[in-house]
Amino acid sequence: MDSVLSPSVKYWLNFFHPVLMWLLLAISLYAAYLGLQVQRTRNAQGEQKKELIKGRYNIRHYQIGSILLALMVTGAVGGMAVTYINNGKLFVGPHLLAGLGMTSLIAFSAALSPYMQKGANWARATHILLNFTLLGLFVWQAFSGVQIVQRILTQA
Incomplete structure (x- = not known):
């Protein structure tokens, strides 16, 4: 596949996904704090x-x-797109598979909102479980992503 992007643009695109994901990890921690405050308020x-x-x-x-939800899905798709643009393929491995799983988890978690608004405790418990699983995967992803960024930097 011939790309119309300059090599410089292609190189710097490699860093869009990791920077966005680290920002989203920080925002996820804030969202977890807010969720715990919601629970405190309820009790x-x-x-x-x-x-x-x-x-x-x-x-x-x-x-x-x-x-x-919006930025994580965009970031996941963007990360895969940049990898494909720069390499002509995706590297199927733990980082990609966990990222796809995380994208699914956040979608399922968000889909529980209407049930939680109606007071369904099963939805609330599931939402919390999914989000703490997501947060754990996110921390692991952040560090495995650093290893990928280090490989990109050493190949430059």
């Missing part, structure tokens, strides 16, 4: 609950989660 009583409600954690968690 609180009296004045403590009134004070926690002022933080609007539920709204902020939902908004950050929506942004994460």
